[in-house]
Amino acid sequence: MLPFFILAALAYGAASFAYGAGTGEDSPVKQWARALLAGAALLHTATVGAQCVEGNHPFKSVFLATSLGLLIAVVGFLAISAKRRPMRALGAVLAPFGLIALTLGVVMGPATGVGAGSLSAGVVRAHIALATVGVSGFTLAAGVAGLYLGMERRLRTKQFQKTETGISLRGLDRLHWWLVLLVTPVFTLAIVTGAVALLREGGPAMLSGRLIELVAAGVAFVATSAALISRAVWGLRGRKAAWLTMVAFLCMVLILVSYALRS
Structure with a gap:
């Protein structure tokens, strides 16, 4: 597992450098960024597989779970950024995030586990699986929302730049909406299974000890649901919808930090 981890970390680091190097879209170094990130994702997958073999x-x-979630986010980015949608700014964010998640998964991952003999073990595993998908989905959605806000701000301030990304504000808004539409029900199920697991573990008293996570999850759920409902009823889109997604993403980060501190 260690060789895969070292090579993946080097590939993520090289991809981070390649995405950040130079100022032009035609920079020779930048042309390697996508290939380096794809290589890092492949090695990251091998690392996760080796960890599974080790138990x-x-x-x-x-x-x-965070390591796997960011891996899924990177793979998703590589899929949606093909051909006429490079979206290099999002790649510049995901490359270092992937490196951090990979390192946490290797260094801190084996520290805590789920008891296989517990009555709620199946619910806990379902919760972690759903949360993993939710993390990757929200990371992509927040990245797209961030790109939208950045492009929209440049247009409002008339800071026009020559670009070859091949995607408009309308395209980013549509992509953002589809990501939120897909990830919201998964995140909702993650909240429900997490609450069920806590109740089975120690009853309502366990919920009071996880107040921060519950409040953050509630805010994230309200924010994403409001974005979807407002779009369907009043046609809300654009900057306001993007900010709602950013709020939900920050709440998700708060939940992960709280879990990490408890571990």
């Missing part, structure tokens, strides 16, 4: 599967701890 440290992604459902065993929040760090392992």
Whole structure:
């Protein structure tokens, strides 16, 4: 597992440098960024697979789940940024995030586990699986929302730049909406299974000890639901919808930090 981890970390680091190097879209270094990130994702996958062989599967701890979640986000980015949608700014964010998640999964991952003999073990594993998908989905959605806000601000301030991204504000808004539409029900199920697991573990008293996570999850759920409902009823889109997604993403980060501190 260690060789895969070292090579993946080097590839993520090289991709981070390549995405940030130079100022033009035609920079020779930048042309390698996507290939380096794809290589990092492949090595990251090999690292996760080796950890599974060693008994440290992604459902065993929040760090392992985060590692898998960011890997899914990177793969998703590579899929949606093909051909006429490079969206390099999002790649510049995901590359270092992938490196951080990979490192946490390897260094901190085996620290905590889920008891296989527990009555709620199945619910906990379902919760971690759903949360993993939610993390990757929200990361992509927040990245797209951030790109939208950045482009929209440049247009409002008339800071026009020559670009070859091949995607408009309308395209980013549509992509953002589809990501939020897909991730919201998954995140909702993650909240429900997490609450069920806590109730089975120790009853209502366990919920009071997780107040921060519950409040953050509630705010994230309200924000994403409001974005979807407002779009369907009043046609809300653009900057306001993007900010709602950013609020939900920050709440998700708060939940992960709280889990990490508890571990």
